[in-house]
Amino acid sequence: MKIVVxxxxxxxxxxxxxxxxxxxxxxEIYDRTPREQVVERAQKATAIFTNKVIIDxxxxxxxxxxxxxxxxxxxxxxxxxxxxxxxxxVVSNIPAYSTExxxxxxxxxxxxxxxSVAEHAETVSNGKWADSIDFSYWIRPQIELAGKTLGxxxxxxxxxxVARIGLAFGMKVLFNNRSKKETxxxxxQVDMDILLENSDxxxxxxxxxxxxxxxxxxxxxxxxxxxxxxxxxxxxxxINEQDLADALNNGTIAGAGLDVLSVEPAxxxxxxxxxxxxxxxxxxxxxxxxxxxxxxxxxxxxLKAFIKGSPTNVVN
Numbered sequence: 001m002k003i004v005v006x007x008x009x010x011x012x013x014x015x016x017x018x019x020x021x022x023x024x025x026x027x028e029i030y031d032r033t034p035r036e037q038v039v040e041r042a043q044k045a046t047a048i049f050t051n052k053v054i055i056d057x058x059x060x061x062x063x064x065x066x067x068x069x070x071x072x073x074x075x076x077x078x079x080x081x082x083x084x085x086x087x088x089x090v091v092s093n094i095p096a097y098s099t100e101x102x103x104x105x106x107x108x109x110x111x112x113x114x115x116s117v118a119e120h121a122e123t124v125s126n127g128k129w130a131d132s133i134d135f136s137y138w139i140r141p142q143i144e145l146a147g148k149t150l151g152x153x154x155x156x157x158x159x160x161x162v163a164r165i166g167l168a169f170g171m172k173v174l175f176n177n178r179s180k181k182e183t184x185x186x187x188x189q190v191d192m193d194i195l196l197e198n199s200d201x202x203x204x205x206x207x208x209x210x211x212x213x214x215x216x217x218x219x220x221x222x223x224x225x226x227x228x229x230x231x232x233x234x235x236x237x238x239i240n241e242q243d244l245a246d247a248l249n250n251g252t253i254a255g256a257g258l259d260v261l262s263v264e265p266a267x268x269x270x271x272x273x274x275x276x277x278x279x280x281x282x283x284x285x286x287x288x289x290x291x292x293x294x295x296x297x298x299x300x301x302x303l304k305a306f307i308k309g310s311p312t313n314v315v316n
Contacts, residue, residue, distance in 0.1 A: 001025030002065075003303070004045040006033040006053040011072050011292055020300035021049070024307060039063065047303055050078060057083035068092070068306045070299055071315075073286075075207075075235075081316035092302040092313045096157050097294040098286040102233050103161035105285035106203045109231045109257025112279060113201075114143040146170030151199030154206025154234065155181045155189070162203050163187050174199060178206075196223040201231065208235035216240065221247040229255045233285045236262040245271035248278050259285045 003024060009031035012018065018029055025046070033041055033053050039062045042048050047068040048055070055069055057080045069079055071093045084091050112118070119139055123129065129137075150166040152159045155177040163173045163185050173187035176195045195202070202224070206212065216230070217240040224230070230253060232239060241262055247253050255277035261270060264283055272278050286292075298313070305312040 001047065001307070002045045003027040003047045003049070004042050005029040005049045006038065006041065007031065007051045008049070008072075010051055010287070011295060015289065016292060016296050018296075020297065021303060023300070024303050042066065047306070049299060052078060055079045055084075060084055060087050060089065068303065068311075070302055072295060072299055074098070076315050085316040089316075090306055090311045090314055091316045092306070092311060093315050094295050094298045094302070095313055097298055098288075098291040099157045099161045101288040101291040102158045102205075102285040103165055104288075105233055105259055105281070106162050106205075106231050107165050109259075109279065109281075110145070110201055110203075110229065112257060113229045113255050114145060116140050116142075147172070148200040149174060149198055151175070151195040151202040152187075153192075153195065153202065153204045155183070155187075156205065156207075158233075159203070159205040160185060162205060171201075192220075193223060196220055197225075199228060200225065201229050204230070204232040204234045204238055206234055206238070208237055213237050214240040216244065218243040218246070221252050224253050226251060227254050229253070229257065231257045233259045236260040236264065241270060241272050245275040245278070248275040251276075255279070257281075259283055 001024065003021060003026065008029050018027065021027060030041060035054065038053060038059055042063050044065050046065055047070065048066065049070040049072055051072040055078060060066065060080065060083045066089055069084060069089055069091045071079060071091065074093055074095055076091060076093045079091050081091050116139060123139060146169060148171050150171045150173050152162055152173065152175040155175040159175060160183055163175065166173050167186055174190050174195050175187050176190060176192050181189060214237065216238060221243060244256060248256060258272065258280045260283055261272065266273060273280055302313050
């Protein structure tokens with residue numbers, strides 16, 4: 001069986017092994033594949049793996065031997081799952097591999113806003129502490145999380161992981177979710193307006209749908225506290241980026257920490273990288289070594305389950 005990994009570099013830039021996937025057949029691995037080379041590289045493949053390479057109906061129609069598409073991520077919008085189903089192709093994704101890592105990144109952004117560790121360390125390196133007449137100084141107010149309110153939008157596994165960390169810090173937790181959730185956590189489900197109006201920190205952890213695209217916009221931002229901070233590790237298009245940039249620059253909210261943007265890599269005309277008190281990481285919440293190791297293991301197991309005739313994590 002021929003297996004082709006179309007864009008394996010972000011999953012494995014060299015610190016993991018592909019051996020678990022290679023056990024299932026002849027395997028060709030490419031760091032990246034431009035669209036015009038997808039069909040050529042995937043010809044005669046029974047199984048392909050993709051992370052961000054788009055596999056649409058046109059490509060599927062040109063790959064008559066293809067029987068399995070493994071998405072190296074949780075989101076599978078890069079594949080036309082309906083066309084794949086019609087062609088008898090199984091599509092599998094990788095659920096729940098990065099819950100702990102993404103929740104950790106949420107608090108990396110939150111703690112940046114509360115303590116400013118890097119900026120304070122830089123002032124020490126630049127000699128400010130050595131020149132200070134006082135034993136202590138701070139370049140922005142220090143904030144204690146205990147007693148603050150954390151609002152979580154989307155209360156699936158990652159949202160609940162964020163809640164558990166917030167509760168450990170002594171925070172009050174509110175959450176908004178499309179359906180009723182009973183989790184056993186000390187968290188209160190509320191409507192969106194109550195969450196926006198009462199939260200000191202808001203973490204977006206919901207999936208992107210046609211209904212919620214751009215739901216963080218001028219109107220919703222104006223409902224937030226002027227002292228509130230927004231963190232998005234979900235999907236970039238959940239936010240109207242110009243509206244957020246305006247809100248930051250106008251002081252409508254205090255700051256934003258983002259791990260995702262509407263177009264990735266970031267475009268030079270995106271207003272957020274230069275917005276006031278906006279800190280952006282390059283979509284790395286998922287990418288701890290441990291999470292990528294789990295992803296690789298699940299991807300290999302998805303393929304092995306397909307070969308055995310009992311496919312797992314099927315999305316179509």
